[in-house]
Amino acid sequence: MGSPIWVLLGTDPAHQTAIVSTDEILKCRNLRKTFGDLVAVDDVSFTITAGETYGLLGPNGAGKTTTISMIAGILARDGGDVSVCDRPHGTSSAWGKRRIGYVPQDLALYPDLSARENLRFFARLYALGRAEARTRIEEVLEVVGLTDRAKDPVKDYSGGMKRRLNIGVGLLHRPPLLILDEPTAGVDPQSRNAILESVAALTGEGVAVLYTTHYMEEAERLCDRIGIIDLGRIRAEGARRELVALVGELDRITLTADGTRPVPELEALPEVREVGVQEGRLDVMVADARSALPRVLAAATEAGLVVRAVEVHEPNLESVFLHLTGKALRD
Amino acid sequence: MGPLLLIAAKDLRQRVRDRSLFLLALVVPFGLAAIFSVVFSGVDRQETATFAVADQDGEQIARTFTEQVLAPLERQRVLRLRTAATEQEARDLIARGQARAAYVIPAGFSRAVLSGRPATLRVIGDANAPIGSFVARSVADAFAAEVRYVQVALAVRGGGSPQEAAAVPAPVTLEDLTAERRQLSLAESFSAGIAVFFLFFTVQFGFSSILDERRDGTLARLLAAPVPRATIAFGKLLSGVVVGVMSMTVLVIASSLLLGARWGHPLGVGLLVVAGVLAATGVMALVATVARSTDQAQNGQAVVAVLLGVLGGVFIPFQQMGEVFVTLSLLTPHRWFLQGLADLHGEHAPVLAPVPTLALLGFAAVTTAIALTRLGRMLRA
Ligand SMILES: Nc1ncnc2c1ncn2[C@@H]1O[C@H](COP(=O)(O)OP(=O)(O)OP(=O)(O)O)[C@@H](O)[C@H]1O
Numbered sequence: 235m236g237s238p239i240w241v242l243l244g245t246d247p248a249h250q251t252a253i254v255s256t257d258e259i260l261k262c263r264n265l266r267k268t269f270g271d272l273v274a275v276d277d278v279s280f281t282i283t284a285g286e287t288y289g290l291l292g293p294n295g296a297g298k299t300t301t302i303s304m305i306a307g308i309l310a311r312d313g314g315d316v317s318v319c320d321r322p323h324g325t326s327s328a329w330g331k332r333r334i335g336y337v338p339q340d341l342a343l344y345p346d347l348s349a350r351e352n353l354r355f356f357a358r359l360y361a362l363g364r365a366e367a368r369t370r371i372e373e374v375l376e377v378v379g380l381t382d383r384a385k386d387p388v389k390d391y392s393g394g395m396k397r398r399l400n401i402g403v404g405l406l407h408r409p410p411l412l413i414l415d416e417p418t419a420g421v422d423p424q425s426r427n428a429i430l431e432s433v434a435a436l437t438g439e440g441v442a443v444l445y446t447t448h449y450m451e452e453a454e455r456l457c458d459r460i461g462i463i464d465l466g467r468i469r470a471e472g473a474r475r476e477l478v479a480l481v482g483e484l485d486r487i488t489l490t491a492d493g494t495r496p497v498p499e500l501e502a503l504p505e506v507r508e509v510g511v512q513e514g515r516l517d518v519m520v521a522d523a524r525s526a527l528p529r530v531l532a533a534a535t536e537a538g539l540v541v542r543a544v545e546v547h548e549p550n551l552e553s554v555f556l557h558l559t560g561k562a563l564r565d
Numbered sequence: 566m567g568p569l570l571l572i573a574a575k576d577l578r579q580r581v582r583d584r585s586l587f588l589l590a591l592v593v594p595f596g597l598a599a600i601f602s603v604v605f606s607g608v609d610r611q612e613t614a615t616f617a618v619a620d621q622d623g624e625q626i627a628r629t630f631t632e633q634v635l636a637p638l639e640r641q642r643v644l645r646l647r648t649a650a651t652e653q654e655a656r657d658l659i660a661r662g663q664a665r666a667a668y669v670i671p672a673g674f675s676r677a678v679l680s681g682r683p684a685t686l687r688v689i690g691d692a693n694a695p696i697g698s699f700v701a702r703s704v705a706d707a708f709a710a711e712v713r714y715v716q717v718a719l720a721v722r723g724g725g726s727p728q729e730a731a732a733v734p735a736p737v738t739l740e741d742l743t744a745e746r747r748q749l750s751l752a753e754s755f756s757a758g759i760a761v762f763f764l765f766f767t768v769q770f771g772f773s774s775i776l777d778e779r780r781d782g783t784l785a786r787l788l789a790a791p792v793p794r795a796t797i798a799f800g801k802l803l804s805g806v807v808v809g810v811m812s813m814t815v816l817v818i819a820s821s822l823l824l825g826a827r828w829g830h831p832l833g834v835g836l837l838v839v840a841g842v843l844a845a846t847g848v849m850a851l852v853a854t855v856a857r858s859t860d861q862a863q864n865g866q867a868v869v870a871v872l873l874g875v876l877g878g879v880f881i882p883f884q885q886m887g888e889v890f891v892t893l894s895l896l897t898p899h900r901w902f903l904q905g906l907a908d909l910h911g912e913h914a915p916v917l918a919p920v921p922t923l924a925l926l927g928f929a930a931v932t933t934a935i936a937l938t939r940l941g942r943m944l945r946a
């Protein structure tokens with residue numbers, strides 16, 4: 235693919251020191267927020283450790299931004315606790331705020347100022363020294379691929395460029411916790427891909443990431459753990475596998491083979507729940523297709539099947555979501 | 566640079582970029598100065614006014630005034646003269662519109678002046694003709710200064726030392742019956758009034774740019790940054806104050822250089838201007854806290870600026886309004902700003918105008934304090 239892949243990491247060893255030793259970077263307990271009669275966030279709890287990506291997956295109005303705003307210290311909460319790097323955190327906690335990189339859902343940039351001026355302002359606001367800010371700004375510009383356009387006013391940027399800069403601002407001060415609120419909304423597939431790869435690279439460095447989205451593909455691809463949120467409540471939480479298992483859906487391994495027939499060796503495997511036989515294909519239902527695949531293939535070969543093609547179908551979060559909330563993720 | 570200055574500097578940079586700083590700090594004050602120059606020249610072309618003279622003294626000094634001061638002015642067509650037998654007749658002439666102003670020289674005036682006692686030359690102005698009153702008063706002012714010179718010369722001739730001579734009190738007190746206070750001329754007060762009126766529009770963006778940041782989403786970023794909320798508010802206020810002071814400074818300097826306007830002692834004018842800018846910033850900030858959007862804020866601020874301006878005597882000198890309005894005008898920063906300029910204006914004006922300056926600072930403190938209590942409402946992303 236010819237798209238520019240931008241990697242968010244500098245090679246600067248100073249970055250490592252920004253990662254605090256504690257494992258639990260963010261801990262939320264029983265978060266609650268009401269707007270009048272509306273309970274926007276209700277009893278939300280989760281924890282994110284260093285190097286982990288936690289996804290909040292939910293439809294419009296689920297309470298994702300409200301949750302994030304309370305964590306980022308933008309919005310006062312009506313109940314619950316937040317701690318950042320083991321310290322209690324709230325709207326007036328400068329200590330915690332310095333450890334959070336926040337990328338708002340809506341573009342938050344000064345359109346009349348250039349990318350460099352935007353970055354400089356926020357770098358200084360996060361108390362980066364003049365020299366440090368200068369090097370960091372150039373690094374971030376490089377990382378978001380805007381070095382060439384750094385002098386232009388942001389209002390002349392394309393939507394994707396603005397999105398990239400929007401993310402770049404959140405990275406300036408090397409936060410151990412990065413909060414991204416739907417960073418890929420309205421971005422073309424190339425840029426989206428680049429964003430996802432960069433976030434993955436960051437977690438490789440030990441950054442904890444809180445990521446909201448209503449694209450389940452993103453959540454599936456990026457997040458180590460996912461909280462499914464609807465109407466202000468977390469309905470289920472876990473790794474994709476766990477969530478899928480939770481609703482009892484099975485993976486399907488479809489083997490296309492010559493002369494299909496019942497294969498008792500396959501049914502004898504402990505992973506295999508069910509085998510469906512049709513003309514020219516076998517549907518093998520397992521809990522975890524990826525781990526079962528080698529043994530399924532071995533058993534099929536042993537049984538004398540000539541396997542021409544293998545297809546793995548894993549039930550996705552869309553079906554989990556449907557199961558949990560009775561509605562589709564996207565309306 | 567602390568976060569407060571950082572935020573203010575960023576705001577100013579934005580104003581530079583969107584050209585509004587250029588507009589507010591240069592175009593508006595120069596534009597106003599240009600308007601003032603037209604106003605001033607309009608005064609010059611005023612039709613010649615008729616002044617009544619009731620000379621009840623008839624002696625030497627009184628005749629000097631009528632024959633050597635007023636008569637030449639009449640020959641130069643600056644004014645026309647009518648004699649009146651009594652003060653009452655002079656007042657009647659004004660009442661009937663046959664004279665714009667009147668001089669009443671009381672009996673014993675010359676003797677008092679010559680013997681070094683204070684003497685009073687009464688100027689009666691037509692409240693409906695402030696320009697005429699102003700001219701009448703200026704002429705009498707000039708004469709009073711002249712008489713002091715004569716008096717000084719007499720004192721020296723009488724054998725006193727120059728020091729003693731200089732210590733002689735100005736013998737002619739002018740009693741201006743048009744208004745009881747020292748005041749600016751119409752042209753001057755119009756200029757000052759427009760200046761303070763526009764000042765409110767100049768500073769309005771400062772605090773209300775919080776609403777812009779909310780609209781642009783950047784407020785969320787500011788709130789997420791490790792900066793106290795009050796710092797955000799003060800940074801915003803500061804940017805408004807800086808532009809206000811810049812604009813007024815340009816206006817004062819431009820009008821002084823281009824029009825020869827004399828505003829008073831730089832220190833007193835400077836303090837008054839800063840106090841006025843702070844008051845305007847506070848009032849506009851308070852209005853902004855009631856608004857939900859930038860547009861709402863701007864509308865509200867415009868309404869308040871106009872109302873306060875009218876009440877404060879920006880468009881109609883408050884002396885010409887009813888008593889109630891004169892009292893009401895004390896509730897406006899405009900009135901105090903104009904009063905301060907009036908106090909600082911003129912030959913023997915004091916260096917400072919403490920009461921108006923303090924009154925303006927009071928406005929600033931109260932409005933800013935209330936605005937800050939409403940900050941939580943403003944600082945919602
Ligand atoms: N300031 C507010 N005042 C009143 N209601 C609000 C406010 N902010 C959010 N809400 C409501 O709270 C609920 C949750 O909103 P929130 O923005 O957190 O949803 P979201 O999951 O981020 O949705 P989206 O995917 O559309 O961004 C919605 O019903 C929303 O209307």
Ligand SMILES: [Mg+2]
Nearest residue numbers: 298299300339
């Ligand atoms: Mg949202």
